[in-house]
Amino acid sequence: MGDGAVTIDLGNQLSESLNGKVLAMYQWLQQHPFKGQKDIITAYSSLTILYDPYFIKMHHQPANTVFEWVQERINTAYHQSGPGISGTPVKHRIPVHYGGENGADLAALAMEKQLTPGEVISIHTGKLYRVYMIGFLPGFSYMAEVDERIALPRKEKPVPVVAGSVGIAGSQTGIYPFNSPGGWNIIGRTAVPMFNAQAQNPVLLKAGDEVEFYDVNG
Amino acid sequence: MSLSIIKPGLLDTIQDMGRYGYSSWGINPGGVMDGYAARVANMLVGNDPGEAVMEIHFPGAHLLFEQNALISITGADFTPTLNEDEPVSTWRPIVVRRNTLLHFPKWQSGSRCYLAVHGGFCVPRWLNSYSTNLKAGAGGFHGRKLEKGDELPFKENSIYFAGLLKEAREYQPLNWRVDTGHTYQLPHEILFTIGNEWTQLTHSSQRDMLENNFIIHPFSDRMGYQLRGAPLKRQHTTELVSTGVSFGTIQLLPDGQLILLMADHQTTGGYPRIGHVISSQLPKLAQLRPSDSIQFNMVDMPTAEELLFSQEHELNIIQRACYDHLNQLVC
Numbered sequence: 001m002g003d004g005a006v007t008i009d010l011g012n013q014l015s016e017s018l019n020g021k022v023l024a025m026y027q028w029l030q031q032h033p034f035k036g037q038k039d040i041i042t043a044y045s046s047l048t049i050l051y052d053p054y055f056i057k058m059h060h061q062p063a064n065t066v067f068e069w070v071q072e073r074i075n076t077a078y079h080q081s082g083p084g085i086s087g088t089p090v091k092h093r094i095p096v097h098y099g100g101e102n103g104a105d106l107a108a109l110a111m112e113k114q115l116t117p118g119e120v121i122s123i124h125t126g127k128l129y130r131v132y133m134i135g136f137l138p139g140f141s142y143m144a145e146v147d148e149r150i151a152l153p154r155k156e157k158p159v160p161v162v163a164g165s166v167g168i169a170g171s172q173t174g175i176y177p178f179n180s181p182g183g184w185n186i187i188g189r190t191a192v193p194m195f196n197a198q199a200q201n202p203v204l205l206k207a208g209d210e211v212e213f214y215d216v217n218g
Numbered sequence: 219m220s221l222s223i224i225k226p227g228l229l230d231t232i233q234d235m236g237r238y239g240y241s242s243w244g245i246n247p248g249g250v251m252d253g254y255a256a257r258v259a260n261m262l263v264g265n266d267p268g269e270a271v272m273e274i275h276f277p278g279a280h281l282l283f284e285q286n287a288l289i290s291i292t293g294a295d296f297t298p299t300l301n302e303d304e305p306v307s308t309w310r311p312i313v314v315r316r317n318t319l320l321h322f323p324k325w326q327s328g329s330r331c332y333l334a335v336h337g338g339f340c341v342p343r344w345l346n347s348y349s350t351n352l353k354a355g356a357g358g359f360h361g362r363k364l365e366k367g368d369e370l371p372f373k374e375n376s377i378y379f380a381g382l383l384k385e386a387r388e389y390q391p392l393n394w395r396v397d398t399g400h401t402y403q404l405p406h407e408i409l410f411t412i413g414n415e416w417t418q419l420t421h422s423s424q425r426d427m428l429e430n431n432f433i434i435h436p437f438s439d440r441m442g443y444q445l446r447g448a449p450l451k452r453q454h455t456t457e458l459v460s461t462g463v464s465f466g467t468i469q470l471l472p473d474g475q476l477i478l479l480m481a482d483h484q485t486t487g488g489y490p491r492i493g494h495v496i497s498s499q500l501p502k503l504a505q506l507r508p509s510d511s512i513q514f515n516m517v518d519m520p521t522a523e524e525l526l527f528s529q530e531h532e533l534n535i536i537q538r539a540c541y542d543h544l545n546q547l548v549c
Contacts, residue, residue, distance in 0.1 A: 002494025
């Protein structure tokens with residue numbers, strides 16, 4: 001990924017086991033960082049290390065390119081880490097105001113999927129979702145897998161979306177941490193903040209966490 | 219208070235070399251667009267190269283120094299001018315007397331310039347960095363661009379340097395400047411290494427990438443440069459799940475156009491990664507503007523790294539020279 005980052009791609013797919021492995025590698029690299037390691041991005045089924053090539057060159061004096069040296073470190077992380085992160089996942093219960101002005105796309109999604117809005121809500125709240133990754137915005141969660149009865153592709157064109165909006169895009173569900181343009185189908189809104197700059201822990205949801213939604217009016 | 223904004227510019231923000239360690243929370247590193255200019259600005263005034271600087275776009279702010287300061291301006295040339303009509307050089311340290319106004323009346327070249335003050339600007343650190351995250355509204359100066367009336371304290375006094383001001387003169391340039399050498403030469407030729415999805419391009423699109431010119435579209439900013447050129451095609455249009463991206467990543471959009479991710483890029487993206495601009499080219503890239511054209515040339519990883527190491531080595535020499543000059547003055 002250019003001369004300042006390396007990506008290991010475990011496969012272009014949404015898979016709990018691949019994601020588990022990515023997070024296990026992330027955990028391992030955080031516990032065994034190398035000097036010159038700047039940051040790590042975890043995604044669905046890939047992990048990217050951002051590094052300082054000049055520092056690594058001076059400090060570690062690799063035999064070949066720094067890129068190859070970092071690739072070796074990723075390979076080590078792959079082999080030394082287990083299949084998933086150790087410890088029990090953090091569980092969150094997120095209260096949602098579904099429909100009305102809080103969920104502008106709920107009615108359309110229901111109609112498209114030949115369900116009532118109440119059935120959509122029931123299906124959305126009836127499952128425990130895994131947070132696969134945080135990306136796109138600080139604290140924006142990508143959770144899966146949404147029941148296929150309510151899975152709907154994202155909209156063609158993004159529209160303004162308010163902070164706290166809960167959306168569906170394909171088999172993913174997520175929560176917008178800020179007002180932002182968005183293409184996900186918005187079915188509700190939560191008052192729980194996803195991001196707080198002042199907090200010790202500014203981002204509420206992390207990759208590997210589990211989330212259950214519940215209907216505030218239910 | 220040390221520096222106040224008399225009139226705000228288009229986009230002036232406090233930045234440093236970026237906020238690293240939080241990408242997996244979606245908190246993008248951000249930081250300066252032109253890391254070479256920003257670090258040299260700091261070196262010229264005796265700061266740590268990673269100290270907070272003001273990144274200024276054109277039209278730039280009107281700034282009032284409320285105390286004496288040792289400053290430098292690097293990067294783009296917006297004709298930095300003190301008081302009514304006294305232009306000063308870029309890439310050179312300057313001692314400025316209190317109650318002096320700095321403004322930028324005329325664009326000459328480049329896209330963003332950097333103002334460093336001795337000691338650095340006093341803004342709180344957020345997650346280990348002074349950079350402004352505009353999306354999150356955090357970091358830098360209250361998480362936003364600088365507005366009229368904003369006041370920025372300095373962390374230190376430039377008392378030693380004030381002694382260099384001659385009587386009745388508002389400023390004194392010091393007698394050395396930095397020659398930027400190769401860094402900004404051949405501004406329209408941008409070197410890249412191939413990305414994960416390069417091989418998914420048709421052969422004729424790969425040729426087009428290397429032979430055609432791409433124009434930077436007006437809707438280009440700190441997040442990314444939208445490029446316009448002959449559309450490129452993949453052999454198969456499989457959807458990709460989101461993966462990590464970085465500053466310099468070249469993505470292929472569904473309409474066949476390219477987008478070049480810059481300093482404020484998001485941490486992840488789902489578009490094919492065709493290539494990555496190499497690190498040593500990023501300062502030059504950061505100084506291009508809408509309607510500038512780009513010609514991409516491919517290099518391999520050993521070449522990319524060698525070019526970066528040369529540039530870093532050069533920066534080390536510049537740093538030592540600047541510190542030596544300043545130490546001689548102070549002693």
